[in-house]
Amino acid sequence: MAEPDILTQELTDTSIKYLHYAGEGPTLIMLHATGFSPWLWHPIARALSGEYRIIAPFLSHHRTASPEEGISWQVLADDLYQLCRKLDLDKPLLVGHSMGGTIITLAEACHGPLADRIILIEPIYLPSWLYETEVSPEQHPMAGKALQRRNYWQDTTEARNYLYSRSLFKSWDEEVLELYLSRCMVPGENGGLTLDCHPRTEAALFMGGLKKNPWPLLPEVSCPVLIIEGGQSENKSEIDLSKAASLFPNAHHHQVDEAGHLIPMENPAVIEELIRGGLQK
Secondary structure, X not given: OOOOEXXXXXXXXXXXXXXXXXXXXXXXXXXXXXXXXXXXXXHHHHHHEEOEEEEEEOOOOOOOOOOOOOOOHHHHHHXXXXXXXXXXXXXXEEEEEOHHHHHHHHHHHHHOOOOOEEEEEOOOOXXXXXXXXXXXXXXXXXXXXXXXXXXXXXXXHHHHHHHHHOHHHOOOOHHHHHHHHHHOXXXXXXXXXXXXOOHHHHHHHHHHOOOOOOXXXXXXXXXXXXXEEEOOOOOOOOOOHHHHXXXXXXXXXEEEOOOOOOHHHHOHHHHHHHHHHHHOO
């Protein structure tokens, strides 16, 4: 399949768009990281489509709030649960990266048993004390960076040159980087290109991650769990995913030695292989 369909599902108080890849096998839901787009799953979803029916929701548009208010990841987890119920999905397979992994954790713990099994790629489980600390968007390490993020380029050439100059994107797979250019950037109101997820929305999403501590909920997730961690992830000093794996009743921890936090963007072929293996019973 070259391109997925873009569909919309009404929820109780909003609606959510999602990419849909048709398939005859089980339903696989894929949730993206903070500030990104489900389109960055495309190389992996394309390879898995047919074998699985794939649903990849857009998590950066259907809820709005200021950075000071934050967009609660628990609310997004409730939306995931609603999406599964509205689409009449029975025990789907769930894969989430970063924020997406935490949303899956909250949905499974609070609304489960929901999934048949889940794969969490670099989920964000911050130290517990942070969930009890009042911080402003400017004080939050990631929300503060989001608020300062550049959000205008004259054209695709300038945007591409900018991305290649930034260390964040240097290790990305070339196709994924081009998808970021074509799908995560959109025409601006006054010309040029802007980010599809506005920096203030991204900051609000980061702030929403502090509204619910996932650590006490990990023992409530009874389905099989695979946690995938980047061996070079900048989060390793703050987030103990080995400890997290030990708190799930049925979890396995796997490290991709040469990868950072953005493993699906850096090496989609490795993630595709791990998803295939992790979803097999």
